[in-house]
Amino acid sequence: MTRTLADYSAAVQEAVARTREVVATLHAELPRWELIVWTAGNVSQRVVVSPDGVPSADDLLVIKPSGVTYDELTPESMVVCDLDGTLVDGTRSPSSDTAAHAYVYTHLPHVGGVVHTHSTYATAWAARAEPVPCVLTMMADEFGGDIPIGPFALIGDDSIGRGIVETLRDSRSPAVLMRNHGPFTIGKDAKAAVKAAVMVEEVARTVHISRQLGEPHRIPQADVDSLYARYQNVYGQGTAAPATTPKEQDA
Numbered sequence: 357m358t359r360t361l362a363d364y365s366a367a368v369q370e371a372v373a374r375t376r377e378v379v380a381t382l383h384a385e386l387p388r389w390e391l392i393v394w395t396a397g398n399v400s401q402r403v404v405v406s407p408d409g410v411p412s413a414d415d416l417l418v419i420k421p422s423g424v425t426y427d428e429l430t431p432e433s434m435v436v437c438d439l440d441g442t443l444v445d446g447t448r449s450p451s452s453d454t455a456a457h458a459y460v461y462t463h464l465p466h467v468g469g470v471v472h473t474h475s476t477y478a479t480a481w482a483a484r485a486e487p488v489p490c491v492l493t494m495m496a497d498e499f500g501g502d503i504p505i506g507p508f509a510l511i512g513d514d515s516i517g518r519g520i521v522e523t524l525r526d527s528r529s530p531a532v533l534m535r536n537h538g539p540f541t542i543g544k545d546a547k548a549a550v551k552a553a554v555m556v557e558e559v560a561r562t563v564h565i566s567r568q569l570g571e572p573h574r575i576p577q578a579d580v581d582s583l584y585a586r587y588q589n590v591y592g593q594g595t596a597a598p599a600t601t602p603k604e605q606d607a
């Protein structure tokens with residue numbers, strides 16, 4: 357039975373409205389960071405339906421409409437689908453990657469956001485089906501190792517999603533380079549997945565340039581693990597008490 361947004365609770369409808377705003381705003385980051393051209397790429401975020409906040413196959417996703425240019429994307433133009441890819445709310449056809457995003461949300465409950473781009477350097481690595489080797493501390497921080505290659509898969513059914521899940525399920529990487537296609541990234545939410553999309557292009561470019569000058573040196577695995585643990589758990593404005601200023605120390 358096809359459900360409409362009216363069939364969901366007021367709380368879910370409010371969450372969908374908030375998610376439309378988030379996903380519309382984050383789409384603007386793809387051209388901003390030069391990760392796509394024209395209408396390529398897409399961003400989605402999961403909407404958890406259960407009142408207990410536990411992700412499930414009953415959840416919804418919010419994604420862009422297919423083939424619409426980024427300057428036309430608004431919260432109202434975003435499309436809402438269930439995880440079968442069935443339209444729940446929206447006036448336009450959902451992204452052609454909806455099945456892939458939905459498959460990821462169904463099989464990786466910890467994932468709250470998915471992004472797909474065709475960013476130049478990451479896609480060039482995908483065309484050669486070669487994993488990006490972990491030769492930068494930034495890679496250890498964000499990806500916890502090499503950036504893996506996923507299988508070639510045709511567009512339109514869950515083949516791409518299946519390839520993303522098979523590749524990332526047991527990987528620390530939030531990015532996979534789908535062979536001959538381009539990067540797909542995941543995160544706890546859409547913002548985290550967009551960050552991974554920005555970072556995968558940055559490191560793909562740097563490693564490519566480095567290899568023009570010689571063979572980059574791999575970081576030893578123990579150091580990769582240490583860097584990853586620090587970045588994922590300590591970096592930034594973690595939970596530690598703010599450092600006192602000299603004035604406070606004198607007080």
Ligand SMILES: O=C(CO)[C@@H](O)[C@@H](O)COP(=O)(O)O
Nearest residue numbers: 396397398422423451452511
């Ligand atoms: O690569 C693909 C499909 O996988 C592109 O068509 C995709 O980047 C953009 O498609 P949509 O406009 O989201 O339907």
